[in-house]
Amino acid sequence: MNLPDAFGDLARYYDPLMEHVNYDRWFFTTVALADLAPDNFRHLDAACGTGTLVEKLRKTGWSSVGIDLSEAMVNTGKKKDARLPLAVSDLRTLPFHESMDLVTCLFDSLNFLLAEDEIAQAFRQLHGTLRPGGILYADIITERMVTEHFEGQDWEENNDGFTSRWTSHYDHASGIAESHVRVNTGASSVITERVYPQDVVEAMLRDAGFELLGVFDAESWKAPKKKTTRIDFVAVKQGAPGLKKRFDKVVAQVQEMVYAK
Ligand SMILES: C[S@@+](CC[C@H](N)C(=O)[O-])C[C@H]1O[C@@H](n2cnc3c(N)ncnc32)[C@H](O)[C@@H]1O
CATH class of the missing domain: 3.40.50.150 (Vaccinia Virus protein VP39)
Incomplete structure (x- = not known):
């Protein structure tokens, strides 16, 4: 989890x-x-x-x-x-x-x-x-959703007054997708989801x-x-x-x- x-x-x-x-x-x-x-x-x-x-x-x-x-x-x-x-x-x-x-x-x-x-x-x-x-x-x-929009992607967004940097990986065997999100120069947050x-x-x-x-x-x-x-x-x-x-x-x-x- x-x-x-x-x-x-x-x-x-x-x-x-x-x-x-x-x-x-x-x-x-x-x-x-x-x-x-x-x-x-x-x-x-x-x-x-x-x-x-x-x-x-x-x-x-x-x-x-x-x-x-x-x-x-x-x-x-x-x-x-x-x-x-x-x-x-x-x-x-x-x-x-x-x-x-x-x-x-x-x-x-x-x-x-x-x-x-x-x-x-x-x-x-x-x-x-x-x-x-x-x-x-x-x-x-x-x-x-994961293979089309996230897998292996790396992108930056200009949001309302800040910048977010996204990097996504997908493990086909486990169905687990992991996205690292960094806002401005802060620490990276890791969002982990599994597809079923x-x-x-x-x-x-x-x-x-x-x-x-x-x-x-x-x-x-x-x-x-x-x-x-x-x-x-x-x-x-x-x-x-x-x-x-x-x-x-x-x-x-x-x-x-x-x-x-
Ligand atoms: C992508 S967000 C969606 C939030 C909200 N439903 C929305 O539409 O904005 C996923 C949410 O699931 C919550 N979440 C993840 N695991 C959970 C759990 N075991 N019990 C309750 N909430 C959980 C996260 O904290 C997060 O807020």
């Missing part, structure tokens, strides 16, 4: 580094998925980073909360808004018991778990966190007790293809009869709202 705070030095630069990231897509999809949950439902963003999604949803009246392993990420989030309910916690040992109706775990956070049994453990914890009927919306990056095949993740979700509602290419919300770089999974804990039909409507809505050109 990663050292306890892989984002220790990076956290304060995280939001400007991720300025290009399309959080709106995650926001709109999460809002659409809420149609499947009961009224007055509770939402947890698991591995929330600096709380960007939590903040966006709370601005629309949701009572979302977030947890993240990195104290530095949580503190950076709280500097944006001290009222944000973000706490330090580990995906593998969550403090909730059947108290959430919708859980998101996005932007490769699961790839930071470097062994299959850690992901399996996280899925069991996420399952335990949800009330019956609760929905999980999670993503992973694929090997294609889609079928392995699906099997682990089922083993944890989830029923899969949909598996999508995150760029289109259509079936994943060879070229897919990020996969979205939507799963339910004890889905009620009729849920699949309601989910199909949500899929159509997401495709229309998020992906229609």
Whole structure:
């Protein structure tokens, strides 16, 4: 696994580094998925980073909360808004018991778990966190993401008032990708992620007790293809009869709202 705070030095630069990231897509999809949950439902963003999604949803009246392993990420989030309910916690040992109706775990956070049994453990914890009927919306990056955008690459970015230097390596045998990120002349931070095949993740979700509602290419919300770089999974804990039909409507809505050109 990663050292306890892989984002220790990076956290304060995280939001400007991720300025290009399309959080709106995650926001709109999460809002659409809420149609499947009961009224007055509770939402947890698991591995929330600096709380960007939590903040966006709370601005629309949701009572979302977030947890993240990195104290530095949580503190950076709280500097944006001290009222944000973000706490330090580990995906593998969550403090909730059947108290959430919708859980998101996005932007490769699961790839930071470097062994299959850690992901399996996280899925069991996420399952335990949800009330019956609760929905999980999670993503992973694929090997294609790493080979296309990171493997063997070395680049520099001019961010908002600072420069970041990135160097990436990928070990095909282990599926482990390592990126070294250096901001200005500071120390290098090492971000380590592991890629997992889609079928392995699906099997682990089922083993944890989830029923899969949909598996999508995150760029289109259509079936994943060879070229897919990020996969979205939507799963339910004890889905009620009729849920699949309601989910199909949500899929159509997401495709229309998020992906229609
Ligand atoms: C790429 S960031 C994504 C953060 C956030 N979801 C976002 O969209 O900005 C991955 C996050 O996963 C968190 N993380 C890694 N391992 C974790 C674990 N075992 N439990 C909780 N969070 C973890 C990291 O601290 C980091 O904030």
